Amino acid sequence: MMTGHFSISDLAKEFEISTRTLRFYEEKGLLTPQRRGSTRLFSAADRVRLKLILRGKRLGFSLQESREIIDLYEPETANARQLQLLLDKIQQKRELLENQKREIDAMLRDLKRTEASCLAALTADSDGKD
Amino acid sequence: MMTGHFSISDLAKEFEISTRTLRFYEEKGLLTPQRRGSTRLFSAADRVRLKLILRGKRLGFSLQESREIIDLYEPETANARQLQLLLDKIQQKRELLENQKREIDAMLRDLKRTEASCLAALTADSDGKD
DNA sequence: TATTACGTTTACGTTAACGTAAAGATAGAA
DNA sequence: TTCTATCTTTACGTTAACGTAAACGTAATA
Known part of the structure; x- marks a missing residue:
């Protein structure tokens, strides 16, 4: 269904990462998806943050460092x-x-x-x- | 004494890393210092390799990746x-x-x-x- | 001679960034 | 309704790159 949101596996497939990774990023406060019941709903903003996190990773930044950079954008x-x-x-x-x-x-x-x-x-x- | 070599603490101080780190790099085969008795003697070539390793680190490379790059120089x-x-x-x-x-x-x-x-x-x- | 400085090996501990498995809820298709 | 897909939480396991501590050898210095 078109909700304007992404499921956890949508993002996992698109960026070729595991769902565990996405849950881990939420756990660490790097992503803050909404919930429909217990199911995560990722927004376009979450997707952008994820992109930035992964770019940071490719540059050898830790998640903490990526968070600091991302926070600069807000x-x-x-x-x-x-x-x-x-x-x-x-x-x-x-x-x-x-x-x-x-x-x-x-x-x-x-x-x-x-x-x-x-x-x-x-x-x-x-x-x-x- | 001038031996044309560096002791483990010479390099540790110069590059602001621990001696443990240098021993670890040797253990992993990234550095291959000579020995005088049981004491390590690092050559100028070892020092260059160390520089490259640390540069790799700053670029977010793993030791394995750094080794691959360094090996290209030989x-x-x-x-x-x-x-x-x-x-x-x-x-x-x-x-x-x-x-x-x-x-x-x-x-x-x-x-x-x-x-x-x-x-x-x-x-x-x-x-x-x- | 005793201390201090520097070196050694061995080995267990730690943090980051997930992997993996178990156990269960839910929703749509056969 | 049963099966399959997809989601959830909880929790223990793993790898890299060292940290840290123990126990010891050696050499110069007070």
Whole structure:
């Protein structure tokens, strides 16, 4: 039935995770699905949060860290003092991410060097120099 | 004494990790220090490997993944067939890293948007509109 | 010589992020 | 109504990456 909501297995299939994982995320307060009786009903907002959690995972963030980042997106904090705090946190996360990018670039450079010497070795072989 | 080697605590201090961590990495075959008696002697090469391991950690790689990447750097594989395999692996890792970069950029864009609306809210407040 | 600093091995403990199994409720199809 | 699918809760198990403690060896220093 079209309810505008997702069942637990809907999301599990879509994102190729287990239902246990979804229940675990709720248990940890990362997702807060509604209930119809005892059955969980996930909203579009829950789905977005899930996307962010999984993206965080791919970047090597812990669930706690992902939660911190996700919480930054919620503009419930309409108070100015809180907003400044929010901006500070965003700045922190930005620096962390920029650092990650730099490390990735360093790794890519290293790989490129190794690749180059591999290719050199290969072409030397195909030159039939020996 | 200048031996051209590092003691376990030398490396522990330099990289701000525990000696347990270094022993653990050896146990897992990620580092292979020599021994003088029972005491570990780490070489400059060990130190480089350690750097790569820690960089991998910061990027959210498991020790197993870090090992795979590090192994790519070792040009012991002078055989052509092996070299081609090596190039394939490098390509795989490159794609993985490029993907990570894309995800980071996505995250940075999201943060930027949130930041923008925060700033908008703040300046609206300081306008004293209410 | 006794203490301090540093090294060793062995082994049990811990946290995160789930996996897996048991036992049961509910709703629609055969 | 019985079967099948899908949901629930509860709870013990598992892996990675170390932490922590015990018990010991060695070497320089007070």
